[in-house]
Each structure stands twice: as C-alpha cells, then as structure tokens.
Amino acid sequence: MHKQQKVTATLLTIGDELLIGQIVDTNSAWMARELVKQGIQVVRRIAIADDRAAITDALDAELAAVDVVLMTGGLGPTADDITKPTLADYFGTTMRTDEKVLQHVKSFFEKRKKPMLERNLRQAEVPEKCTVLFNEKGTAPGMWFEKAGKIVVSMPGVPHEMMHLMETQVLPRLEARFSLKPLLYKNLLVGGEGESFIAEHIKDLEENLPPYIRLAYLPSLGYLRLRLTCNESDREGIEAEIESWSDKIAQRLGKYLVSQNDLPMPEILAGMLTKVGLRLGLAESCTGGYLAHLLTQIPGASNYLQGSLVCYQAEAKIRLLGVSLKTIQDKGIVSEAVALAMARGAAQTLRADIGLGITGWLDKEGDDKAAGGTVCVAITMGDRHESKTFHFANDRLRNKELAAQNAFLLLIRFLKAHFLG
Amino acid sequence: MHKQQKVTATLLTIGDELLIGQIVDTNSAWMARELVKQGIQVVRRIAIADDRAAITDALDAELAAVDVVLMTGGLGPTADDITKPTLADYFGTTMRTDEKVLQHVKSFFEKRKKPMLERNLRQAEVPEKCTVLFNEKGTAPGMWFEKAGKIVVSMPGVPHEMMHLMETQVLPRLEARFSLKPLLYKNLLVGGEGESFIAEHIKDLEENLPPYIRLAYLPSLGYLRLRLTCNESDREGIEAEIESWSDKIAQRLGKYLVSQNDLPMPEILAGMLTKVGLRLGLAESCTGGYLAHLLTQIPGASNYLQGSLVCYQAEAKIRLLGVSLKTIQDKGIVSEAVALAMARGAAQTLRADIGLGITGWLDKEGDDKAAGGTVCVAITMGDRHESKTFHFANDRLRNKELAAQNAFLLLIRFLKAHFLG
CATH class of the missing domain: 3.40.980.10 (MoaB/Mog-like domain)
Structure with a gap:
C-alpha cells in the first residue's frame, strides 16, 4: 500500500x-x-x-x-x-x-x-x-x-x-x-483582555518562538485562545519544547490566564467545582437560564449544580430570592447590590454552597438607554463575596454571550483565589 | 452602468x-x-x-x-x-x-x-x-x-x-x-413527523407543482421546514400562486402544520402568548434552563415569561415546586405525573397563567439505561392540562434540543386548541 x-x-x-x-x-x-x-x-x-x-x-x-x-x-x-x-x-x-x-x-x-x-x-x-x-x-x-x-x-x-x-x-x-504525523498543539485560555492587548503583552515571547512552532490567536466572545502548534511531530523533544513555551507564555499572562487546558469555560468550571466538592446555585435575570443551560450541557452536572432560579420579573426577585424592595429602589434593579442579594437568595433557596447572581440590560434600546449593555454579576459563599459590573456594547444576543462568559470567568477566578490558589 | x-x-x-x-x-x-x-x-x-x-x-x-x-x-x-x-x-x-x-x-x-x-x-x-x-x-x-x-x-x-x-x-x-429579481419564497413549519413521512403525505401535491415552483425539505432537530421558491419574480400572479400552493399544502398537512410563518419556534410562541395575553412559567429539569434561554433570546420576553425554576435535584422539585414524594416514588422522577406536578408548581410559584414542566433522562448511559432518552412534558392552565412522553434515541445534546422543540410544539398546540382554534 x-x-x-x-x-x-x-x-x-x-x-x-x-x-x-x-x-x-x-x-x-x-x-x-x-x-x-x-x-x-x-x-x-x-x-x-x-x-x-x-x-x-x-x-x-x-x-x-x-x-x-x-x-x-x-x-x-x-x-x-x-x-x-x-x-x-x-x-x-x-x-x-x-x-x-x-x-x-x-x-x-x-x-x-x-x-x-x-x-x-x-x-x-x-x-x-x-x-x-x-x-x-x-x-x-x-x-x-x-x-x-x-x-x-x-x-x-x-x-x-x-x-x-x-x-x-x-x-x-x-x-x-497513510503514514500520518499527528499535529502537536497546546491551547491556552485567556480572559479579561482582547487580542491586540494580549499580542502586545507577549510580543517578545512570540518573536522568539522557533520557526517550527506557530502561535495563533483565536478570539471568541468574552475570551481568547492562544494556540501553539507544530506539525513536525517527529522532531526530538518537541512535546517538551511546546510545553515549555506554553509555560513561559502562561507565566507572562499572569492574571489573564484562565487555563492551560483545552476546554470550554463551563467544562473548566465543572472540573473545578467537582474538585473542590462545592455545589452551585444560580439566580439569573438577563441571562434567562443560559448559564444553567451551558452547565447542564455537560454530563454529570447534577453533581455540582443545584439549579437556577430564572427570575425575569422584579416581583419574583423579591419574593423568591429575598431581594429587598429598598435595595432595588436605592441601587436600581441592575446593580451589584441586587446581584449580590440574588446570589445570596440562590444559595439559600437552592441550598447551594456558592451562589451566583446576574442582572443586567442586554438591549441597547431598553427602558434605560444609557444603561443598555450594563450587566452586574455577584458571587457569594459564606461571608466571602465578590461582584463586578460590565459594560457591553453589542446587540442582545452577543451581550448575553458576553455576560455568560464573563460570569463564568469571575467564578473561575473566585474559585482559584479561595480554593485552588 | x-x-x-x-x-x-x-x-x-x-x-x-x-x-x-x-x-x-x-x-x-x-x-x-x-x-x-x-x-x-x-x-x-x-x-x-x-x-x-x-x-x-x-x-x-x-x-x-x-x-x-x-x-x-x-x-x-x-x-x-x-x-x-x-x-x-x-x-x-x-x-x-x-x-x-x-x-x-x-x-x-x-x-x-x-x-x-x-x-x-x-x-x-x-x-x-x-x-x-x-x-x-x-x-x-x-x-x-x-x-x-x-x-x-x-x-x-x-x-x-x-x-x-x-x-x-x-x-x-x-x-x-445589478438589476435583481428577488427570490420569492414561502416556508411552512411542520412538526410531529419526519421528512419521509411528510414527503409521502403530500406526494401528489408536490408532483403537480408547476415547473417554476420548487419545493425543498429542510429538516431540523424536532421539526421540518417546507420551502416553496420561485426565482421568476416577474411572472404574472406568481405571489398569489405561491400563496395558493402554500395553502393547499397547509390544509393537507393538517395537524402536522405548526405555522405558515417563517419564524423559529420560540418566536411563534412569543407571538401567540402576546396575542392571547397569557404569562408562562417554566419548571425545567432535563432541559436545564434551555427553554427559558431560547425564549429570552427574543426581545420583550418579559411580557409573557415569568421565569423558570431549573430544579436539577429531586429535593428541589419537592420543596420549590410542591411535587409530592409519593408521586416521585410511585410514578418515577421521569413521569407525566411528575411533569404535571412541576408545571402546576411553576404556575403557582411564578404566578403565571400557564405552567410547563419538563423532566427526563437525556443520556443513554444513565442510572436507568433502558429509560435513557425518555422525556415527559406537561402543560397546565387552570383545570386544563395536557402531557406527553417522548423517546429520543440520540446523544445528550441532541436529545436536549429535541426535548425543547417538542415541548414548544406541545405548547403551541395547546394554545391553538384552547385559544386560537
């Protein structure tokens, strides 16, 4: 043959x-x-x-x-x-x-x-x-x-x-x-900054890569993948060499590095939650069930996901999640304070260890045009909590995707900081 | 030019x-x-x-x-x-x-x-x-x-x-x-049977189509689109002729016809719910928030969607949705009885007019292998209710998609039967 x-x-x-x-x-x-x-x-x-x-x-x-x-x-x-x-x-x-x-x-x-x-x-x-x-x-x-x-x-x-x-x-x-030489590759998952910024941040490393190792930028909504490839799989020591470059880049990326594993964000989270043995409860407003949907795409989600309370109405946030009317009136329905109250409500109502709350306006053309694209995410566990406000400048569907990926990113960082540091 | x-x-x-x-x-x-x-x-x-x-x-x-x-x-x-x-x-x-x-x-x-x-x-x-x-x-x-x-x-x-x-x-x-002749087309959304069955069901109509009108079968997971097209937009009376063929096929399709509108299933539902002025509450187990996610992709979803209680654990179904332990023990967690109790719980807890409950096993390789792919959906409104059991033979992700589209299909038929007949 x-x-x-x-x-x-x-x-x-x-x-x-x-x-x-x-x-x-x-x-x-x-x-x-x-x-x-x-x-x-x-x-x-x-x-x-x-x-x-x-x-x-x-x-x-x-x-x-x-x-x-x-x-x-x-x-x-x-x-x-x-x-x-x-x-x-x-x-x-x-x-x-x-x-x-x-x-x-x-x-x-x-x-x-x-x-x-x-x-x-x-x-x-x-x-x-x-x-x-x-x-x-x-x-x-x-x-x-x-x-x-x-x-x-x-x-x-x-x-x-x-x-x-x-x-x-x-x-x-x-x-x-055929006599095939499999492609060797290694992906790094990066979050928090865009393609241009990261490229500049690792510029000298990229310039020093040997000619047989290629670096590619693969941007997605809300995150970025860096891909090191080499198609000379018979080159001596090449796997270790790729690993070593991956480690150098990972170190330089610092806080922008999400993972050196080639997995989607929900799978990285699934792995982390399983490892630390904590159960997650969600309270979703603007993402409308999308976070729970992404997490339940993975077999075995019932091992770390308690569920999600998709509360699309202010009334339900008060009644089911225990958000106070005063917080809504004082801080606004899209605020870190409301997101945090939702996170606490989710953890309590769903009997979860960690609560995540998310509230926002996805549409540019909403009741409050100036605030369109604003999304607040909060994470709570016992007396530890964290929250962040994002401003997205895209259309409804892209903003939902950005909201979800950034919520996952925040949760990954929370878990890293408190349990996997 | x-x-x-x-x-x-x-x-x-x-x-x-x-x-x-x-x-x-x-x-x-x-x-x-x-x-x-x-x-x-x-x-x-x-x-x-x-x-x-x-x-x-x-x-x-x-x-x-x-x-x-x-x-x-x-x-x-x-x-x-x-x-x-x-x-x-x-x-x-x-x-x-x-x-x-x-x-x-x-x-x-x-x-x-x-x-x-x-x-x-x-x-x-x-x-x-x-x-x-x-x-x-x-x-x-x-x-x-x-x-x-x-x-x-x-x-x-x-x-x-x-x-x-x-x-x-x-x-x-x-x-x-360019001097362009826009394509004329008309889509029919069909549910409940596959491509071969529908093709046979409308065979004689298809054979009698004039040569300048084409019929195409466009299957998706859980439904099918029939597309009538003509690229001779200057032909006299052609728009009325396409409409007339669409009507003939629609009539023949009978209960298999979902809509003569070219819209995704969630948008058809959004239009119906808005028209009848009813508010929907969901209780999702196996779809894990996917139904709510699809409905909230559409701007204005807050006008008809109260929310979704994604209860991934049996305990939460009992505590938050009021499903009785006895029903779960007698009928099984994946049963029309549990789906119906979930639907009632969703309507009540979310203060919705219509409740939809869905429970199932998406994975073939689950605790109960024989039941893998079994999904039960129930819809309730006041003293009217309906439920159905499906058996899907695909992988987890495809079964989730099939579960969602069939749940929407059941709800569309429920609304047609009771409010839009």
Missing part, C-alpha cells in the same frame, strides 16, 4: 440548504478538528448545490489538488438528494442493493413503528465499485471510493451519523492508508 | 481557524440568506487559509465563474492576518492611510479606555484603488473592489461587524449595481 507523508484534504458539503443559508454548517468544523489532530491538512472547505455538474466539477478540481475529499450531505430519501447516483456515474459504476443495509433500514423503521416507504428502501442501493461504510445510526450508508491513489468518501450530513462514521470507519481507514 | 439579470456569488472565508475547526462559520449562512432574498444566487461557499497563494488562486478561479465574491476574515490586527496586503497586490495598488478610519480607530480605543497599539493604527491603512466601506462597529474597514465588471468585497469576520457592513453598505450597493 502506498504510504506518503503530507496528506491534504478538502471538505465538500453538498446541499442547496447551505447555499440559501437555511442551516449553519457545524460538520465542517468538527471534521477539520479531527483531521488536523490526525495530521491531515485541510486546505479547503467548499459548499455546493445538490447539482450534478457542480458535484463533478468540484470533484475534478479537488482531486487534482488534494489526496482526500470528504463529502457530506445529499444522501437523504427525498428527490432533491442526488449525490449517490452522481458518484456512481463519476466512478463509472452501476448500483446494487446492499443486503445488510436493507435489513438495517427495515429494522430501523420497525423499531420506530414508522411506515417504511419505497424511497426509504432505495437507501440500501449503493454503487457497485465502492466500500460501503455501514451506518448503524441512520438509514443512509457512507461510501468510500478510490481512484488513481486519491480517496473520496461520501457521508450523510446528519451530524451524529457523520461523526459516528468518521470515528468508527473513516478516520481509522485514513490512518491505515 | 452595466445591468444584468442573473447574478451569481461566491462566499470566500479567509482564516486558518476555519481549516483547523476552531470556529463554526455562522457568517456564511447569514450572508447566503440575505443574498438569496435579494435575488443573488450563491453558487459556492469556500473557506481557505490565511495564505497569499490560496487567496489569489481562489480569487482567480471564482472571478472566472461568478459576478461577485464576498470575502470575510483575515483583517485583524495580528500578524497572521494577511488579506489586506494580498488584495492590494492582487488589484495592483499601493496602501494609503484613511483619515476617517484613523480618527475612528483612535476614538474607538479612547472610548473603551484601552491602550492603542501601532498594530491598531495600521487598521486605518487601505488599498488606494478601492472604495472604503466605513465600519462604525469595529476597527477594520471593509473594502469594495471592481475589476473587469466583477466585484470583490472584503469584510471583517466578526459577525456583527460583517452584518452591519452588509446591511448598510454592501447589499444596497449590490442592489444599485
């Missing part, structure tokens, strides 16, 4: 819905991440229509440029899905019915007690000259084609089906097929 | 972060939607690296094929952003400093009380031969180039900056530049 060193790939997504903007393509980011980890360089991501000529033109162009084309989409049971016959023609082969897939499709519908239709049965038809990638998560199988040393894989566009096929079949096959 | 009929576009996204999968590209979907509405056909979406050769190769290829190339990304202040100098070279022009942009960048940092750096000042440098698209939302301006009748626009990749530039400058300029 032919083995080679540098392997390049194109991600090709098929579907009118992408070109009319009906759906956001989350598949490509996931696929790119997995391929890069294995040492396959993604050079292009392309989305085209459910159109024969567009598919064959794209395959011609990409197969001339890269080693692997991973296609998703266009394998559904409706009339507008034409990827499968187009691929059969492209590779000069006819269709056959795959018995294993056919039995699977039948039992898929039986189990769900849904009527099976002629068009569903056709999902068991596959091109003669391809390796069928059996899809136990859905009814459309994946297909693996080879032509002149190049590889074309077609997978369904449904994210969990694609992911399952990638993990169980496509990635292992690619690994066996 | 040259005017033409059919205008095609490519969306070209620049940035290593897309090829290593660090971020999900939400820009392209938004841009595609806006362009399609204006009558511009998006034929390709491409993502490439921050790499000179990749950018110029892509421009060569796309300008040979389409009328307009809309680029995003690669305009940041850090060293890896090279789009601007590459474009200047590509269009054979030098750089100049734009005074208006320079003043804007300076005041941008003054207002935020952030130190301004040399690299930020360079954001005011623009190619000589381009129309500067002033960006009041950020520090990187957009750029509009023309060459041999083709148009290339470069915009920052930050979503709200790109959206603002598109809305205020790019779309109006494209409209003025």
